[in-house]
Amino acid sequence: MTNALEVEDLRKRYDDVEALDGVSLTVPEGSFFGLLGPNGAGKTTFINVLVGLVRASGGEARVFGHDVEDDYRLARDRVGLAPQEFNVDRFFPIHEVLEHKAGYHGVPHGEAAARAERALKQVGIYDKRDTRFDWLSGGMKRRFMIARALVTEPDLLILDEPSAGVDVQLRRDLWDLVTDLNDDGTTVLLTTHYIEEAERLCDRVAILDSGRVRTVATPTELMDRGTDRVVVTLRESTATARDVLDALPDDDRVADVAVEDDRLVVTATQGGLLAPDIVRELDRAGYTILDLAIERTSLEEVFVEMTRHDDADADDGGVPADDPDTETVAAGGVDR
Amino acid sequence: MSGGRFAVDATGFLTLAKREILRYLRRPWNTFAPPFITNVLYFSVFGVILGERVGTITGVPYILFILPGLVVLGAVSNSFENSSFSIFHGRWNEYIHEVLTSPLSYTRMAWAYVLSAATRGLLVGGLIAAIGWGIISALYRPVPVEHPLYLLASLSVIALLFSGLGVVGGLIARDFDDLTVMNQFILRPLVFFGAVFYSLEDLTPLLRDISLFNPMVYMVNGVRYGFLGVAEVDPGFSLVVLGGMTVVVLAVDVAMFKRGYGLTD
Numbered sequence: 001m002t003n004a005l006e007v008e009d010l011r012k013r014y015d016d017v018e019a020l021d022g023v024s025l026t027v028p029e030g031s032f033f034g035l036l037g038p039n040g041a042g043k044t045t046f047i048n049v050l051v052g053l054v055r056a057s058g059g060e061a062r063v064f065g066h067d068v069e070d071d072y073r074l075a076r077d078r079v080g081l082a083p084q085e086f087n088v089d090r091f092f093p094i095h096e097v098l099e100h101k102a103g104y105h106g107v108p109h110g111e112a113a114a115r116a117e118r119a120l121k122q123v124g125i126y127d128k129r130d131t132r133f134d135w136l137s138g139g140m141k142r143r144f145m146i147a148r149a150l151v152t153e154p155d156l157l158i159l160d161e162p163s164a165g166v167d168v169q170l171r172r173d174l175w176d177l178v179t180d181l182n183d184d185g186t187t188v189l190l191t192t193h194y195i196e197e198a199e200r201l202c203d204r205v206a207i208l209d210s211g212r213v214r215t216v217a218t219p220t221e222l223m224d225r226g227t228d229r230v231v232v233t234l235r236e237s238t239a240t241a242r243d244v245l246d247a248l249p250d251d252d253r254v255a256d257v258a259v260e261d262d263r264l265v266v267t268a269t270q271g272g273l274l275a276p277d278i279v280r281e282l283d284r285a286g287y288t289i290l291d292l293a294i295e296r297t298s299l300e301e302v303f304v305e306m307t308r309h310d311d312a313d314a315d316d317g318g319v320p321a322d323d324p325d326t327e328t329v330a331a332g333g334v335d336r
Numbered sequence: 337m338s339g340g341r342f343a344v345d346a347t348g349f350l351t352l353a354k355r356e357i358l359r360y361l362r363r364p365w366n367t368f369a370p371p372f373i374t375n376v377l378y379f380s381v382f383g384v385i386l387g388e389r390v391g392t393i394t395g396v397p398y399i400l401f402i403l404p405g406l407v408v409l410g411a412v413s414n415s416f417e418n419s420s421f422s423i424f425h426g427r428w429n430e431y432i433h434e435v436l437t438s439p440l441s442y443t444r445m446a447w448a449y450v451l452s453a454a455t456r457g458l459l460v461g462g463l464i465a466a467i468g469w470g471i472i473s474a475l476y477r478p479v480p481v482e483h484p485l486y487l488l489a490s491l492s493v494i495a496l497l498f499s500g501l502g503v504v505g506g507l508i509a510r511d512f513d514d515l516t517v518m519n520q521f522i523l524r525p526l527v528f529f530g531a532v533f534y535s536l537e538d539l540t541p542l543l544r545d546i547s548l549f550n551p552m553v554y555m556v557n558g559v560r561y562g563f564l565g566v567a568e569v570d571p572g573f574s575l576v577v578l579g580g581m582t583v584v585v586l587a588v589d590v591a592m593f594k595r596g597y598g599l600t601d
Contacts, residue, residue: 054600074439081437083433085430089426090429092359100355103347103351106347112351
């Protein structure tokens with residue numbers, strides 16, 4: 001299968017700042033790929049290199065096999081971008097803006113008009129077709145950005161923070177729309193601050209920080225790297241805490257065991273898989289379990305933990321310590 | 337996705353050119369009303385009122401003498417303003433990204449901006465010629481067009497040249513102030529010292545020689561030759577000089593687009 005995106009050692013330097021510091025990524029065709037990272041991580045720079053708004057200082061990027069600089073026309077023909085900023089032609093009503101955009105992509109006028117109508121209906125603002133962009137509400141503006149990306153019927157749809165500043169209903173509408181598009185074969189590259197969005201939509205996510213890819217994994221794999229909490233309520237008093245702790249399995253996954261409010265709290269990776277062992281060992285030691293709850297770590301917690309760790313590294317000398325995940329990515333470990 | 341590279345070339349180019357032309361055609365109060373009013377005033381004050389005192393220059397009535405210069409003035413300023421404003425405004429508000437992220441070639445992008453701006457220059461030049469024709473024909477005699485083909489060629493080259501310069505201006509400007517500086521402090525003095533309102537023969541030999549470095553002199557001279565059949569500089573030489581400059585400027589436009597100057601980070 002062709003890859004929608006192949007990026008190798010991509011670099012972009014602005015004066016003394018490495019906005020992209022050797023990014024390598026592969027996004028398979030048909031996937032729903034998330035790009036997560038804090039502000040200033042390089043997400044938008046990365047996207048802008050793909051569509052020709054930023055020229056890379058080094059490395060290579062290919063869209064469906066077409067180099068974004070040498071074969072820029074073929075590469076751009078396949079991409080639809082909904083950027084974070086509202087960069088829309090304010091001189092014309094929105095249906096004409098869409099017709100123009102389709103026209104720049106070589107779509108004849110009649111077909112362009114039909115596509116514009118379709119795109120506006122898809123995002124639910126067809127009744128505003130004769131309005132200029134400035135007169136749309138904030139939510140409608142965000143919807144229009146999606147419509148403009150869709151009007152060229154792209155094979156790779158890039159959404160840069162599509163949910164920024166939109167209400168819950170619109171966010172869910174957008175999710176439904178892009179999920180349908182992805183189901184129909186469109187590859188989606190999504191950058192977002194809303195971790196829940198990535199968790200819910202993406203097949204795989206890359207975490208970008210300080211211009212470098214920290215890791216690439218499925219949301220589930222990432223959550224497995226975080227620490228869950230297994231909370232056990234016993235019939236017996238936890239006054240004999242030392243005995244209770246001794247009864248627990250000796251396992252590398254266990255990070256901490258503590259007694260909180262008369263309940264036993266085991267902090268561990270893959271808490272769900274560890275829970276049966278905990279039950280067995282406690283039962284063997286003669287304890288009766290009244291209740292057991294597994295508090296799963298969220299992707300957001302994993303994300304914060306990873307980027308917090310990186311901040312500490314940066315303070316130490318600017319270059320993060322070697323991360324096995326990063327090595328995996330650089331070696332092409334994201335291939336599927 | 338599009339149907340193919342040829343479709344993108346032709347349709348993309350035509351769409352961008354159409355967008356650019358519609359932008360000013362739909363705003364006639366901004367595009368056509370100002371030159372209409374300004375030139376009615378020019379012809380009335382300079383041509384009719386002052387012209388009565390000046391009499392004739394190079395054998396033609398003063399109002400007729402200034403007609404070609406005013407046509408050039410309108411064509412030049414509108415060509416330059418259109419391409420420089422359109423590109424800079426698109427950069428300022430970033431909607432030029434709609435074009436830049438498309439599969440249209442950089443060469444065709446540059447040409448679309450140039451040709452649409454040149455069309456505006458020719459339309460305004462034609463409007464001014466019509467105003468002059470109306471006033472002069474009513475008060476004096478019909479306005480001659482001695483060399484129509486030369487006139488058309490000359491005006492076209494002038495409009496292309498200044499549209500091309502406007503593209504450069506729009507790409508290098510960092511603020512709206514920069515556009516004002518280019519227009520008011522560079523373009524306008526060149527036009528006013530380009531023998532629009534006076535004859536080169538009225539200047540001292542030194543000033544006359546200095547004036548020959550002003551490209552506007554060749555433009556006004558060429559258009560005057562096209563209308564009146566009289567020229568102070570060889571019209572063939574004028575056209576060659578202007579044509580050469582236009583080719584260079586358009587090549588610079590395309591090179592700047594390809595390099596992404598002012599367009600990409």
